[in-house]
Amino acid sequence: MVEDTPRTPAATLRPNAIGFVDALAIGLNATSPAYSLAAVIGPIVALVGVHAPGVMLASFVPMVLIASAFYHLNRADPDCGTTFSWVTRALGPTAGWLGGWAITMTGVLVVGSLADVAVNFGLLAVGLDGWAGNTLVRQSLTVVLIAAMAALCVRDTQAAARLQNVLVLLQTVCLFVFAAVALHKVLSGTGSPDAVRPAVGWLNPFGAGGTALTGGLLLGVFVYWGWESAVNLSEETTDPSSTPGRAGIWSTVVLLATYVSVAFAVVAFAGTGYLSAHADDEEAVFASLAHEVLGGWDWIVLLAVATSALASTQTTIIPASRTALSMARRHALPSRFGRIHGRFRTPAVSTWWVAGTATVWYLVIHRISENALADSLTALSLLIAFYYALTGIACAVYHRRRLTAGVREFLFIGAGPVIGAGMLAWLLVEAVADMADPANSAGGTSWFGLGPPLVIALGLSLVGIVVMLARRAVSGTFWDERPTAHEGADAAEPSGVGGRGRGAGEPEPDADRVAAGSGGRSGQSR
Numbered sequence: 093m094v095e096d097t098p099r100t101p102a103a104t105l106r107p108n109a110i111g112f113v114d115a116l117a118i119g120l121n122a123t124s125p126a127y128s129l130a131a132v133i134g135p136i137v138a139l140v141g142v143h144a145p146g147v148m149l150a151s152f153v154p155m156v157l158i159a160s161a162f163y164h165l166n167r168a169d170p171d172c173g174t175t176f177s178w179v180t181r182a183l184g185p186t187a188g189w190l191g192g193w194a195i196t197m198t199g200v201l202v203v204g205s206l207a208d209v210a211v212n213f214g215l216l217a218v219g220l221d222g223w224a225g226n227t228l229v230r231q232s233l234t235v236v237l238i239a240a241m242a243a244l245c246v247r248d249t250q251a252a253a254r255l256q257n258v259l260v261l262l263q264t265v266c267l268f269v270f271a272a273v274a275l276h277k278v279l280s281g282t283g284s285p286d287a288v289r290p291a292v293g294w295l296n297p298f299g300a301g302g303t304a305l306t307g308g309l310l311l312g313v314f315v316y317w318g319w320e321s322a323v324n325l326s327e328e329t330t331d332p333s334s335t336p337g338r339a340g341i342w343s344t345v346v347l348l349a350t351y352v353s354v355a356f357a358v359v360a361f362a363g364t365g366y367l368s369a370h371a372d373d374e375e376a377v378f379a380s381l382a383h384e385v386l387g388g389w390d391w392i393v394l395l396a397v398a399t400s401a402l403a404s405t406q407t408t409i410i411p412a413s414r415t416a417l418s419m420a421r422r423h424a425l426p427s428r429f430g431r432i433h434g435r436f437r438t439p440a441v442s443t444w445w446v447a448g449t450a451t452v453w454y455l456v457i458h459r460i461s462e463n464a465l466a467d468s469l470t471a472l473s474l475l476i477a478f479y480y481a482l483t484g485i486a487c488a489v490y491h492r493r494r495l496t497a498g499v500r501e502f503l504f505i506g507a508g509p510v511i512g513a514g515m516l517a518w519l520l521v522e523a524v525a526d527m528a529d530p531a532n533s534a535g536g537t538s539w540f541g542l543g544p545p546l547v548i549a550l551g552l553s554l555v556g557i558v559v560m561l562a563r564r565a566v567s568g569t570f571w572d573e574r575p576t577a578h579e580g581a582d583a584a585e586p587s588g589v590g591g592r593g594r595g596a597g598e599p600e601p602d603a604d605r606v607a608a609g610s611g612g613r614s615g616q617s618r
Contacts, residue, residue, distance in 0.1 A: 115339035
């Protein structure tokens with residue numbers, strides 16, 4: 093048994109820094125609701141027409157099933173590395189390492205794009221259209237914004253959470269105002285010439301056929317992605333074994349209401365023809381369309397998209413940096429990635445690494461072409477589906493001894509997560525087949541005879557495998573771990589920094605994790 097090692101407070105992340113409302117706001121903002129809608133509503137309508145709200149509803153199903161997996165795994169092991177830690181325990185070090193790598197790479201791929209959108213729509217909202225159209229100005233401001241958000245993440249988790257509360261309130265209010273006015277105009281007969289009266293049948297995701305539904309669900313995975321950021325803050329949250337998981341589940345529910353209502357409003361007001369014609373132009377949907385709906389108050393929607401992307405720029409850094417921290421303290425990455433700032437008690441090194449790598453990726457990929465930036469975002473769906481599916485499987489495997497304890501355990505810990513994982517695995521296969529054809533990529537570009545998004549995803553995966561093998565050659569300590577099964581209740585009585593003790597049969601923590609300040613371990617002292 094590993095003895096407890098005395099630690100100074102600076103060795104751990106700051107406990108009890110955020111509460112349920114803060115965690116919920118971070119989970120919502122990580123998905124960037126306004127930006128996500130602006131980016132995908134056109135392409136979804138192009139695929140399924142008026143059944144876009146139904147696709148949003150159908151996409152919710154695998155998300156809430158995986159959210160259940162996150163909830164129950166977090167109760168057993170509230171570790172900021174989430175998927176990395178859980179998959180390692182359930183399926184072994186190699187699968188866990190690849191899951192952790194996928195999470196860090198999603199941050200690298202998307203942070204620059206989010207910051208770029210925040211800058212672009214922010215400039216448009218204040219009337220600086222000329223600056224928004226100047227590539228040098230926009231890219232410079234984007235880099236500054238990434239640095240500012242990373243600095244805030246390092247300096248103060250509580251201040252970052254408070255900012256998230258403000259931003260999520262702003263964008264949610266703006267979105268519902270837009271949706272309410274648009275629906276009122278349609279129902280009163282003062283909408284656009286192409287307006288369509290909404291119908292309950294729009295909630296049927298199968299109305300446009302199987303192939304179209306598959307494409308729509310792939311986009312749906314992207315719009316819901318990010319809610320689990322709250323769980324990455326488990327070691328910094330009050331009641332870490334419960335609060336982050338509940339915040340994750342409620343995030344998906346709030347997102348469902350937001351997406352379905354706004355999808356109804358946009359499709360009804362603009363009509364399918366307009367949205368399909370502007371499927372690749374997010375500004376046409378939430379900028380030009382906003383002017384038609386709100387007139388001189390269109391800045392409300394521009395502000396919603398800007399604050400949405402701004403908030404997500406910050407929150408997307410969180411899961412990538414916390415995952416790198418968790419990997420480092422388990423020896424899966426070099427120890428420097430596990431360093432915690434002595435004053436602010438945040439993962440400073442991993443945060444700056446994520447922000448710096450994301451900045452370089454943004455600048456380099458932008459030099460290639462605008463399509464390359466769009467393709468890098470499309471590649472996200474592969475990485476997202478991969479690590480979500482891994483998490484669903486890990487939940488059932490890790491809790492396999494509890495699945496016969498009752499109907500609730502079987503459904504919510506076993507069958508539900510596995511079904512969610514199966515749906516995502518199916519979407520992953522469909523996505524690979526779709527992206528293999530260059531004709532389906534932005535601009536029909538071909539890289540090595542394949543679609544650029546698939547090349548990007550495969551390239552990052554290959555780099556990950558090489559890095560993993562190199563790390564194993566240098567230090568194989570992490571790969572000595574063996575899969576385990578969890579027994580007993582999800583959480584025991586509160587104890588120590590992690591706010592809980594070990595459940596019966598839970599593996600003892602290794603010395604490195606005790607010394608480095610992993611949350612959720614028995615016998616830890618503050």
